[in-house]
Amino acid sequence: MTGLGETLGSGAMTNDFESIKSADTILIIGSNTTENHPVIGSFIKERKRKGNCTLIVCDPRKIEMAKYADVYIRQKSGSDVVLLNGLMHVILRENLYASDFIEKNVNNFEKLKETMSKYTPQYVSEITGVSPELIEDAARAYAKGPNSAIFYTMGITQHLNGTDNVRTVANLALLCGMLGRPGTGVNPLRGQNNVQGACDTGCLPEVIPGYQKVTLPATQQKVKELWGSDLPATPGLSVVEMMHAAGEGKIKGMYIMGENSMVTEPDSDHVRHALKKLDFLVVQDIFLTETAEFAHVVLPAASWGEKDGTFTNTCRAVQRVRKAVDSPGEARPDWEILLAVGKRLGASWNDMNSPETIFNAIGRIAPAYAGITYARLEGGALPWPCPTCEHPGTPILYTTGFPRGKADFSPCDWVKPDEWPTEEYPFIATTGRILYHYHSGSMTRRSSTGEFIKEMYIEVNPADATALNVKDGEQIKVTSRRGEVSGSVKITDRVPAGTVFLPFHFSETSANILTSAKIDPYSKTPGFKVNAVKLEKTV
Amino acid sequence: MASIKAIINGKSITAESGMTILQAARANGIHIPTLCDHPALSPFGACRICLVEAEKNPKLLTSCTTPITEGMIVHTNTPRVIEARKAVLELILVRHPLECFSCASNGKCELQDVAYELGVKDSRFADPGDTNTSHKLEDANPFYVRDLNKCILCGRCVRVCEEHAIYHAIDFQGRGIHTSIQPPVGSPIEESDCVFCGQCVQVCPVGALFEKTAAGQGRPWDLEKVKTVCSYCGVGCELEVNVNKKTGKIANVTTNYSSPTALNKGRSCVKGRFAWQFVHSEDRLTTPLIREGDTFRKASWDEALSLVAEKLGEVKTKHGSDALGFFSSARCTNEENYLMQRLAREVMGTNNVDHCAHL
Numbered sequence: 001m002t003g004l005g006e007t008l009g010s011g012a013m014t015n016d017f018e019s020i021k022s023a024d025t026i027l028i029i030g031s032n033t034t035e036n037h038p039v040i041g042s043f044i045k046e047r048k049r050k051g052n053c054t055l056i057v058c059d060p061r062k063i064e065m066a067k068y069a070d071v072y073i074r075q076k077s078g079s080d081v082v083l084l085n086g087l088m089h090v091i092l093r094e095n096l097y098a099s100d101f102i103e104k105n106v107n108n109f110e111k112l113k114e115t116m117s118k119y120t121p122q123y124v125s126e127i128t129g130v131s132p133e134l135i136e137d138a139a140r141a142y143a144k145g146p147n148s149a150i151f152y153t154m155g156i157t158q159h160l161n162g163t164d165n166v167r168t169v170a171n172l173a174l175l176c177g178m179l180g181r182p183g184t185g186v187n188p189l190r191g192q193n194n195v196q197g198a199c200d201t202g203c204l205p206e207v208i209p210g211y212q213k214v215t216l217p218a219t220q221q222k223v224k225e226l227w228g229s230d231l232p233a234t235p236g237l238s239v240v241e242m243m244h245a246a247g248e249g250k251i252k253g254m255y256i257m258g259e260n261s262m263v264t265e266p267d268s269d270h271v272r273h274a275l276k277k278l279d280f281l282v283v284q285d286i287f288l289t290e291t292a293e294f295a296h297v298v299l300p301a302a303s304w305g306e307k308d309g310t311f312t313n314t315c316r317a318v319q320r321v322r323k324a325v326d327s328p329g330e331a332r333p334d335w336e337i338l339l340a341v342g343k344r345l346g347a348s349w350n351d352m353n354s355p356e357t358i359f360n361a362i363g364r365i366a367p368a369y370a371g372i373t374y375a376r377l378e379g380g381a382l383p384w385p386c387p388t389c390e391h392p393g394t395p396i397l398y399t400t401g402f403p404r405g406k407a408d409f410s411p412c413d414w415v416k417p418d419e420w421p422t423e424e425y426p427f428i429a430t431t432g433r434i435l436y437h438y439h440s441g442s443m444t445r446r447s448s449t450g451e452f453i454k455e456m457y458i459e460v461n462p463a464d465a466t467a468l469n470v471k472d473g474e475q476i477k478v479t480s481r482r483g484e485v486s487g488s489v490k491i492t493d494r495v496p497a498g499t500v501f502l503p504f505h506f507s508e509t510s511a512n513i514l515t516s517a518k519i520d521p522y523s524k525t526p527g528f529k530v531n532a533v534k535l536e537k538t539v
Numbered sequence: 540m541a542s543i544k545a546i547i548n549g550k551s552i553t554a555e556s557g558m559t560i561l562q563a564a565r566a567n568g569i570h571i572p573t574l575c576d577h578p579a580l581s582p583f584g585a586c587r588i589c590l591v592e593a594e595k596n597p598k599l600l601t602s603c604t605t606p607i608t609e610g611m612i613v614h615t616n617t618p619r620v621i622e623a624r625k626a627v628l629e630l631i632l633v634r635h636p637l638e639c640f641s642c643a644s645n646g647k648c649e650l651q652d653v654a655y656e657l658g659v660k661d662s663r664f665a666d667p668g669d670t671n672t673s674h675k676l677e678d679a680n681p682f683y684v685r686d687l688n689k690c691i692l693c694g695r696c697v698r699v700c701e702e703h704a705i706y707h708a709i710d711f712q713g714r715g716i717h718t719s720i721q722p723p724v725g726s727p728i729e730e731s732d733c734v735f736c737g738q739c740v741q742v743c744p745v746g747a748l749f750e751k752t753a754a755g756q757g758r759p760w761d762l763e764k765v766k767t768v769c770s771y772c773g774v775g776c777e778l779e780v781n782v783n784k785k786t787g788k789i790a791n792v793t794t795n796y797s798s799p800t801a802l803n804k805g806r807s808c809v810k811g812r813f814a815w816q817f818v819h820s821e822d823r824l825t826t827p828l829i830r831e832g833d834t835f836r837k838a839s840w841d842e843a844l845s846l847v848a849e850k851l852g853e854v855k856t857k858h859g860s861d862a863l864g865f866f867s868s869a870r871c872t873n874e875e876n877y878l879m880q881r882l883a884r885e886v887m888g889t890n891n892v893d894h895c896a897h898l
Binding site: 034036049190196204236242246251261299301305314323328338340349380451452 | 681702704705734735765767769770771772774775776777780787799803807808816817818819820822823825830835838840843845846847848850851852855857858860861862863866867869870871873874876878880882883884887888890891892894895
């Protein structure tokens with residue numbers, strides 16, 4: 001989000017699902033689309049089957065999408081910047097870029113050309129392990145378009161240089177003018193039902209709802225007028241930073257709503273230490289999660305299906321969610337609990353007493369939501385920006401230019417990942433989701449899906465399995481600088497030699513014991529995708 | 540689009556060029572019974588229930604696959620058509636088990652509806668022992684059950700898997716009375732390309748495919764549909780939660796291919812359709828809990844809320860606002876996230892508020 005905000009002006013997916021139908025070239029990088037966004041996966045597959053669409057898939061894991069690709073690129077984990085720079089080098093060398101578009105819309109072109117000059121296919125090939133011909137094929141197909149779309153997700157962002165990865169993706173789209181039309185776009189697929197909405201409504205340390213920076217006097221003025229309070233002018237801490245601060249004793253009290261930090265955050269041992277150290281922890285959730293076990297007070301919340309409200313999906317479309325059944329026992333909707341806590345601490349909040357009245361308050365402070373009402377949502381989703389009640393919503397961003405007048409190229413050089421294989425830790429461990437589970441597993445493991453895939457497994461390449469002398473189903477131990485986990489081996493060439501994959505949904509054998517809590521300095525995202533580890537057969 | 544004039548059942552109609560007879564009839568409010576036809580799927584012409592008569596055409600035509608042409612004169616319910624439809628239906632019923640009492644699809648079964656419409660109770664062509672019993676009930680996976688004895692070979696599941704799921708995990712196999720819908724020879728469905736999105740279950744017109752956990756949870760007429768959005772990934776698929784009005788519990792989750800508001804256009808994945816049982820899990824928290832030593836004790840809302848307010852206030856007074864941290868949730872609604880950041884910023888005076896966007 002940081003990378004896109006800086007280059008294009010907004011950190012969200014630029015195009016809608018309809019737009020996929022008009023794409024002539026689709027580039028997927030770092031997104032296991034058919035497992036993590038299956039319905040979008042089906043739209044892309046459908047587009048590909050109808051013909052006249054070139055599919056480029058770049059992923060160290062030979063994911064399902066790779067089967068349908070015209071160009072499949074298996075770059076080394078952590079080498080995305082080099083790969084994409086290589087594409088841009090070829091596009092510049094062969095004059096395939098959109099010169100009119102750049103002249104009109106983008107700053108910093110000279111700097112981009114300068115930085116890209118050294119990323120020859122040969123040089124890129126040495127680092128990524130991808131043949132120079134494939135790099136050229138991909139570059140030409142993307143540049144040719146006429147409409148090319150990029151899709152990416154956590155395979156791009158969950159690196160210590162994740163922001164550089166995103167900037168580089170945006171550079172490529174700007175270089176070829178692949179924005180503002182159906183079939184184009186830079187499309188980060190959001191992994192959670194309402195992660196877009198949580199960002200839009202200001203659950204970020206540096207912005208209030210509508211991405212208005214807390215440091216700006218105009219924002220402070222607005223908060224004063226609408227909320228009647230003084231807005232603290234310094235940005236707060238991110239999730240991972242807050243956990244560090246708790247570990248250091250700087251944060252004494254924590255309120256965690258609907259998040260199982262013990263399983264989903266990197267370096268679980270450190271999280272345990274931090275949570276134990278708190279003077280006061282309140283956890284609001286639907287289950288007594290591994291995180292709630294550390295709480296001083298646990299508040300029972302209503303789950304999905306038990307409350308009204310809105311979610312904002314990955315392409316910025318706001319939709320109504322509705323109550324279908326009553327909550328068990330005394331569980332209450334989160335909004336009701338938060339209203340009650342706020343009021344006990346002195347908030348007046350008399351204008352908010354239902355999901356609809358709270359939603360209207362969002363529209364008063366976030367201009368992109370101002371024209372959206374519950375009544376309008378009865379007619380279907382509305383994608384923001386939707387500034388007035390007459391506005392139809394915005395399915396495609398940047399159709400008439402960029403918010404700041406011009407976008408910026410933000411050329412990046414490749415930096416070797418912090419965790420690169422060493423003699424002691426010769427493998428790369430990468431973590432992620434699988435089709436049948438979701439995040440910490442607290443929902444899917446209590447549903448039909450939990451009976452289908454019951455426990456953690458470790459994907460190992462056949463060559464590595466032979467070297468380790470392990471057979472399918474046997475146990476291995478994976479050890480990083482942080483800790484160790486064991487699981488049964490699944491031998492598959494989905495992972496390249498030298499890399500293992502671990503799904504992180506299983507709290508009893510949590511893959512995040514291995515991961516590092518180091519974060520990207522800009523986006524504050526941990527580097528889940530590259531962890532140096534060693535493997536041992538266990539008996 | 541060019542417009543076509545034709546006559547159906549003596550009524551002059553207009554249709555768009557390229558429409559089938561069935562589409563033209565429906566667009567003009569004329570009903571023709573169907574089984575293999577489905578609004579989201581390409582025309583197939585498998586079941587032959589939709590036969591109609593067109594003048595100057597010696598043979599009956601399947602209205603779902605025959606394009607309507609200029610000046611065509613169509614009859615949808617002459618004695619000849621009705622007799623043919625009955626015969627087609629009775630041929631289907633030769634092998635179909637009439638276990639409607641215990642069938643999961645009773646009340647939403649389209650075969651039942653057509654039999655009712657045509658006044659057919661059983662099959663003139665059936666001999667004792669003709670009912671299909673050759674297939675074992677397949678219930679090895681936790682998502683859906685296949686009862687192939689009830690399958691009428693309409694091919695909807697094959698088409699939805701090919702056209703919407705885009706897996707083509709199943710197809711027709713065998714010939715004659717041995718025909719059945721199967722994954723590639725020799726592998727059970729659990730080892731095939733099937734990813735259990737359940738769209739085949741959604742379109743099955745009979746009880747050959749049904750959700751495993753919906754069994755016994757409510758008859759179709761007990762269920763009320765609540766339109767909502769999925770709680771898993773960021774795609775934002777529209778789902779229908781079917782609630783049993785008698786028990787107040789969820790019976791199953793479905794999708795609607797014809798919904799104009801569905802961004803997913805009726806499509807789903809395994810989580811959206813089948814991973815909802817956590818809502819009614821025994822493990823759900825039902826009262827506030829307050830720590831006492833190494834365990835928790837149940838508390839009233841009043842006590843718990845007072846303690847939360849007191850302790851948060853205490854940390855703020857003793858150590859300052861920035862000694863507090865607020866974790867919001869991408870699982871929660873916009874409204875809830877909005878309130879969480881107001882609690883942090885406005886009430887407690889800190890910008891230490893974030894959520895799991897990066898995880």
